[in-house]
Amino acid sequence: MHIEDELTYSQEEQSTPGWQFAVASGLLGWVLDAFDFFVIVFLFDTLASHFQVEKRAIVFTISITLAMRPVGALIFGALADRFGRRKPLMLCVVYFSIVTVLSGFSPNYGFFVAMRALYGIGMGGYWGIGASFAMENAPRKLRGLLSGMMQGGYPFGYLLAAVGMLTIMPHLGWHAMFLVGTLMAAVIVVLTLLSPESEAWKLHRMGSVTTIFKTLFQHMGSFSYLLLVMVVMSCLSHGTQDLYPDFLKSIPSIGSSLVLGMKPLYGIPIIYNIGAITGAVFFGYLSERVGRRRAIMIALVVSLAAIPAWAFGGTVLVLVVGSYLMQTGVQGAFGVIPAHLNELSPDSVRSLFPGFVYQLGVLIASPAVSIEFLLRDHLGYPLALTIFEVLVIVMLLFIFALGPERRGRSFRAKAG
Template sequence: MNTHSPSKIEATPDLFFSGSHWHTVLACFLGWTLDAFDFFVVVFLVGTLAESFQVSKADIVLTLTATLATRPAGAFVFGLLADRYGRRRSLMANVIFYSLIEVLCGFAPSFTVFIILRALYGLGMGGEWGIGASLAMESVPRRWRGILSGVLQSGYSVGYLLAAVAARIILPVWGWRAMFWIGASPALLALYIRAGVPESKAWLRHREASVRAILQTVGRNWKAFCYLVLMMTMMMFLSHGTQDLYPDFLKTAHNISASTVSDIAVFYNIGAIIGAIVFGHLSERFGRRRAMLGAFGLAFVVIPFWAFGGSIGVLAAGAFLMQMGVQGAWGIIPAHLSELSPDSVRGLLPGLSYHLGILIASPTNTIEYALRDHVGYAWAMAGFEIAVILIGGTVIALGREQKGKDFLKGSTAAIRGAP
């Protein structure tokens, strides 16, 4: 529903950045970075938390599952709020919510309370990406959408690196609870958003009059929604299949020490950040799908070095290039999903597709671990990713794109291909 006349809403210039553009991108980047940091804190505290709460490591891993399981619900709730009441206010509410829950995790007196809080945290984590992606992509000039999509998505890898640094610096001195207490810092971001981030002009133009109208729009576009969920499922298989078990793989299959594995993880996350930005930029020149397929191709050709490298140097280089490819494809996702989503549900559809994909792909580690017992660790990792890259590449190639879509006036770009 258009509630503002076209004369009152001017299109975003295609060439220049204003101060409000920088404020918006920075706020959305920091929101995703700090959200990812809060999630990965638990990854670095599995053993410590198990000892503190006197439970098994498997129980602590279950808290990660609880967070993942509630993320789609968070994407749905906060996505609806973003489409009904605006990106800016919804993002502020989301940041305050997940910051509060993170701080409370540091005060958890028992494992039961902790796992409940981590499930609640999943609601906040699920909501942030969709709101941040829609606000950033709707606000920036179209010609900058690709590279800034990569910058935005690289916040996930930056959050991982910050969690790794915190585990080395904060944990030994102040203990595990302080790791969660610093989660209060994102709440300050809400003040920054209020002061420096304007509301999306695209939302002002296309906002619906009711929640029912938003849901009806989703229903009318169910085929597109199903395609986005399928694509995001393959993307989740790709990223989690190359990241989650890789440190354990290096320790178990290649007998590399824990400290060296930690250094390698930092190294390949730097590759991930570079890949997201580089391929995001390339997507402006060659198109979203071609750039994603190029990133898939890079990931495919380095599999022998990533899985079967004969030395630490080869494995590290393979992992660096692997994550350049994997996160290179991911760097295009914020722009690609935003452009494929209907104007009036851009706060809901991308985020919900994203988090339903991760829910469907949640057995990734279980599948790879089961394959390990039959074909060995290296072939389990390599074989799984070969299949994922081939199938995922096909899904992307047969899909469509709307690169350069004008979010204020509707699509002015040719739709290439068909789903």
């Protein structure tokens, strides 16, 4: 067995030609997903005015999008475990790009809600395929770093949405924000065409979709633990990101200030998303040295320490520092997740299992944004954000302290 493990490790160190294309397609797809998602965050007031509804009706569409993601994870994850990673990944990208465009040209609020629900299916489908495709093709010694780079694509998409609001919307209008992503979608399709199919999938492929789902239900113990992880991690991420631009708009003392020559509403998110990208890559890399769980817990402590400045900062400088450190920790913890979930997943369902557990966690946590918004009405933004996130971070520290880890496991070793 030891000889087989050494042989497998040696084979994995001999990188599959073209693995860089697979990693790039997984990373860019998550960037595009995040861009299309966070555009809505910056357009709460614009969309509410356009559709003649209250702002909370637009905020509610975020919960709808998040709630539909497990459906996409089931559909596209099963397709990827049955037919390979490449074709389902391309299908998913094309699908959610078309739905995004339709969202931007919705004739009424009802149609917009339907498009955001359909978009959630595509968003949910992409992560499981993209993460398994990237992690299975990546050299094992680079898995943690590339995990961080992939998950860092999410805050990078957020950053691009903020930049787009400053550079594209003033000249082309808000409708254009739903169109520009189609260019990146075309690039992702080309990169996927140039990528090799996953050797790990070829080795562990299942003969039918029925067998795939049966395998999923045979691992309910690990599934339940990882579901708990992703529920609370989703509360961490969306609880610190989705309402923060709206929180910034509620602070009159910073309204006349400039951040990087921009209004704080745009300048601060750009800065804290730079921190998020840095944190995802750094803690992903660190997880190769100190372990997945320990790296995540260190990142969570950074976020916990940032809360006073993040939620109660009275000046632009304090808010910049607090939000930068907050997202460094939040996305630092998330940067380890692609590698950690894939390493804890069964070989034969590595697209469906981590993708579904990730997105089901998002579903269960989907009311988080609406709960925070409701708490804001009673307690004010600073206290609502603080109470919610302190509870979330403390829970995560206990969950990871007691959880399993399989850092560096082989994806190509035969079972048994």
